Amino acid sequence: MPDANDAKLKRIGQALARLTVGPQASLLLAVSGGPDSMAMLDLVVHGWQGPVLAATVDHGLRTGSADEAHMVADFCAARGIAHAILQPHEPISGSLQAAARSVRYALLHAHADCLGADHVVTAHHADDQLETIMMRLARGAGVDGLSAVRARNGRVIRPMLGFRKAELVQYCAAQAIPFATDPSNTSNDFDRVRMRQALASFDAVDPLMAARSASALAEAAEALDWAAAREAALALVPEPDGVRLTVMDYPPGLLRRLVVAALQQVEPEIAVRGPALDRLLAQLLAGEQAMIGNVLCRPDGAGQGWVFRPAPPRGGSFSAIAPE
Template sequence: MQQKFENHIAKNFSFLIGKNLLLATSGGVDSMVMVNLFHKLSFEIAIAHCNFQLRGLESFADQNFVQNFAETNEIPLFLTQFDTKAFADDYKLSTQVAARELRYNWFYELLETKKYDYILTAHHADDNLETFLINLSRGTGLDGLTGIPAQNGKVIRPLLIFSRSEIEQYAMDTSIEWREDSSNASDKYLRNKIRHNLVPILKELNPDFLTSFCKTQAHLQESQEMVEDASIMVYQQVAKQEDDQIHFDLNQLKKLPNYKSYLYQWLNEYGFSAWDDIYDLVDGQSGKQVFSSEFRLLKNRDFLILSPENLEDEDEEYYIFKDQKEVNIPLNLSFSKVSDISLVSNTTIFVDEDKLWFPLVLRRWRQGDSFQPIGMEGKSKKVSKFFKDHKLSLIEKENVWILCSDNQIVWIVGLRQDERFKTGNRTKKILKIQLE
């Protein structure tokens, strides 16, 4: 496996040579083998370990294991701990989604602040198969069947060519120690159900199933590239950009034998999901429209017009002055000075008052707004992307208010505080803001 890995890196990831690499390491067999392989090839590596505190003492035992390994092998180590359950509850996320958001936010922060070039994860061929089956079971387009990408920006997955059994055999042959995650034995999660019950049957029917699957997925990826190329060429014939709108010429569109496939390819990235309604627009009455969370598709005579969905009363603003204790319109907000921080939630935040410029402004969100979600120091995010990630409906989005200080977002009220205004060790005045 070591020689196969070395050849794989030389052929497909030669750009990693000489770079500073951050290896996501849980302590499990996959990540410990990845560390071993890169360490043997004398790459400049560091280990990043997240303790999600989801398995009690076992989580801290994993942390200690990784820490001892890094110290013994003189590998730089970065550790962090998350209250994943509280984060998931606060922001109404599943535990898995919450852990992923916390993990990758921290990884990107390390890349920026510690000057590392890439983050590497230990996903392998069996992970790819499980992801394929999960997407297949939920109903997906071609994108969902092409698997986990070997590279996604700064995230590299160098073990995708190896099976779980290859990795485990290498670990035993080279006496690599690792930690077993007890949650992997549970069928609580869909991925584990597929891993324990479905994949063994497929491998029993065809002992080389994983190899065949990898070949099939390579063909799917090639097909996806062809689809994307064709989509771009046809798009240039059918679509025209006008300011912030895209106009699709229906006369040209309906000449295509598979126009529904092209519409899906073009509109999927805008968050649409009601595909039957969209296809009906082609022959529907002028004035009909379909919405995604951020965009509107309007039938206007011989065109479909794609545009951002504008909020009503976008320019409506309310001012909040220093020492004002409450606001009753358009929301019920209270402001109080406190000496310490109690429970932070979606409806209660604590800010450093000295960082605020008064009067504060309460307004609707606007296209182009961005902020720094708390926990993402130095990394901004578009409010529209935040809404998309949290799957807000059009009605929910229209009811969102933004609290601003000097044109900077302090709080997406009821959803997320901004990192820049949080309290810290040097905070002298703590202002508690609560949504009643």
């Protein structure tokens, strides 16, 4: 391969070495058939020593998706790469992009379990990262939200965040790698597409620098998680019907995490978004009680912290806050 491609292989190898559990880790690549994932597939196959597997999720939401999945399958077959086409058991419903994303990851995780793969690998790149940061900035996100697309999130790894979209398209062209273009990527019906179009005429922010900032924020979020876990062992005291937070004078970022930890001890599946959590904290700090999800939250009358318990039947004298 030319020197430029050798440099790309080195970059992908270094990224994978940082993110994987070991040099022989088994990777399941999520390959949609677009230029990003097709470039990733070729680079990983040439730059990784461990087992490389591939899968394409066909949601069946548009004409041509089956052809794209079979294009990936043919490409993999010609190169001896194990590949599977995954399809949801039920039609996608609800918010289209969010529901499709949830189903896609569920299918990939289940397939990785069947294969014994260590990691699910996606092709998110620096331009995706910048779009995500800007979308979340527009919504007033905090540290967690602005850390955007994590390079590693549990089993999922994203080694392409140091690559630009344009160089991946150029790589496919130089290597004669086929790829498909999803028409939804140019549809103004989606917030991400509108943000992408706005950023196309705004070159003051380098996506690679934005990706570095997101990585730094992810590290800050991980540090807060670590600190919150240590403090929770001391400040969260189990009670017969709930949990008590005995210390409230933490810095706001740490206090927010401890409150979320308390809520999850009472209702493990609760997912609290920023504005709802802000309202809850404001009421607790003002000495008021409130209900969020199915958790009643109230200051202890004796000044010994905040108590979180399963909510009683509706009709109590407290305000209800929607978690999302």
